[in-house]
Amino acid sequence: MPTACLNQPNLKVNLVSERLEVVQKDYETGEDKLLREIPLYDLERVVAHESVYFTNAAIAELLRRGIPIQIFSWSGEYLGGFLPAQNRQGLARLNQYRASMDEQFKVRIAGKIVAAKIYNQRRALQRLLSGRTTNADDNTAVNQVSAVIDHLARFLSSVSTCQSVDELRGYEGAATAKYFQAWAMFLPEEFPFEGRSTRPPLNPVNACISFCATILYSEAAAFITAHGLDPGIGILHTTEDNRLSLALDLIEPFRPALVEALTLDLFSHQILNNSHFEKREGGVYLNQEGRKKFFFQYERRMERQFMSEAAGHRTTLRQQLENQATMFKSAFDNIENFEPFLMN
Numbered sequence: 001m002p003t004a005c006l007n008q009p010n011l012k013v014n015l016v017s018e019r020l021e022v023v024q025k026d027y028e029t030g031e032d033k034l035l036r037e038i039p040l041y042d043l044e045r046v047v048a049h050e051s052v053y054f055t056n057a058a059i060a061e062l063l064r065r066g067i068p069i070q071i072f073s074w075s076g077e078y079l080g081g082f083l084p085a086q087n088r089q090g091l092a093r094l095n096q097y098r099a100s101m102d103e104q105f106k107v108r109i110a111g112k113i114v115a116a117k118i119y120n121q122r123r124a125l126q127r128l129l130s131g132r133t134t135n136a137d138d139n140t141a142v143n144q145v146s147a148v149i150d151h152l153a154r155f156l157s158s159v160s161t162c163q164s165v166d167e168l169r170g171y172e173g174a175a176t177a178k179y180f181q182a183w184a185m186f187l188p189e190e191f192p193f194e195g196r197s198t199r200p201p202l203n204p205v206n207a208c209i210s211f212c213a214t215i216l217y218s219e220a221a222a223f224i225t226a227h228g229l230d231p232g233i234g235i236l237h238t239t240e241d242n243r244l245s246l247a248l249d250l251i252e253p254f255r256p257a258l259v260e261a262l263t264l265d266l267f268s269h270q271i272l273n274n275s276h277f278e279k280r281e282g283g284v285y286l287n288q289e290g291r292k293k294f295f296f297q298y299e300r301r302m303e304r305q306f307m308s309e310a311a312g313h314r315t316t317l318r319q320q321l322e323n324q325a326t327m328f329k330s331a332f333d334n335i336e337n338f339e340p341f342l343m344n
Contacts, residue, residue: 003302004047005047006052076291124256128264144185213255219321
C-alpha cells in the first residue's frame with residue numbers, strides 16, 4: 001500500500017508500535033471504533049482530509065520514516081502538509097536559483113516540457129481514435145479529431161523554434177485548447193465538457209480534472225522537496241507567492257496520460273456518476289463517496305507497471321514522476337539530462 005487515503009471526516013490516527021491505527025468516534029456510544037490498521041513498513045505517503053486528526057507520535061514516526069503527509073480541504077484544494085526535514089541540499093538549491101535566472105536554461109527546459117506535453121496530447125488522441133468511438137460516432141467526428149491531431153503536430157514543430165518562455169506558453173495554451181476540443185468528444189453525452197473551469201469547477205468533468213491535477217501537483221511537490229529543490233521556483237510557470245510553480249511545470253507532460261485519461265475512464269466506465277458530486281460554494285465537487293472511488297482508481301493507475309519505450313525498462317507513472325525531479329536536478333550540470341515523460 002504505497003499511499004494511505006484518509007477520506008472520511010473526523011478520523012483519528014494513532015501510532016501503535018510499527019503501525020497506524022485509524023479510528024472514528026461512534027457518537028451513539030461515545031467510543032472510538034477501529035476502522036483500519038496500516039503497517040508502516042510499506043507505506044510511502046499519506047493523503048488526508050482536513051478534519052483528520054493525527055497524534056504527534058504518528059506525525060513524528062511518519063516523518064522519521066520519510067513519509068510525507070498531504071492535507072486537502074473539503075473542496076479538494078491542496079492545503080499543504082508535513083514533509084521530512086531536508087537540510088543537506090543547500091548547494092542544490094543554490095544551483096537551482098542560479099539556473100532560474102538563466103534565460104537560455106529556462107527556454108530549453110520549458111521547451112522540453114511543452115514539447116512533451118503536446119506530444120502526449122497528440123498520442124492520447126491517437127489512442128482514443130484507434131480504440132474508442134466518439135459520441136457522434138460518425139466520419140465528421142473522426143475527421144475533427146484527426147484535424148486536431150494534425151494541428152498538434154504543427155504546434156510541436158513550431159515549439160522547437162521558440163526563442164522565449166512567453167512564446168512557449170502561447171503554444172502550450174493554444175495546443176491545450178485544441179486538444180480539449182477533441183478530447184471532450186469521447187465523453188459520455190450526459191457529461192458534457194465545453195472547456196476548463198477552475199476555482200470553482202462548474203461541472204463534474206472539471207471537478208474531476210481539477211481534483212486529479214491537485215493530487216498530482218502535491219505528489220510532485222513532495223518529490224521535488226525530497227530531492228532538495230525548491231518547488232516554488234518555476235520555469236514554464238512564473239514564480240509567484242502561494243504557488244509551487246516547479247511542481248506545476250513537471251506535471252504538465254503527465255496530464256494527458258493521467259489527469260485526462262483517468263477522468264475519461266471514470267465517466268466512460270460509469271465508475272463515477274452524478275451521485276458522486278455535490279454543489280457547494282458556487283461550484284461542483286466530488287463528495288466523500290466520489291473521492292473514495294477516485295483515489296482507488298488513481299492509485300491503480302499510478303502504481304500500474306508498464307514498459308516505457310522512452311525509459312527502456314518497466315516502470316510506473318509514480319516512478320516517472322519522481323524521476324522528473326531527479327533529472328531536473330541533474331540538468332543544472334548538463335541540460336541534456338532532463339527528459340520529460342513521454343507516452344508510448
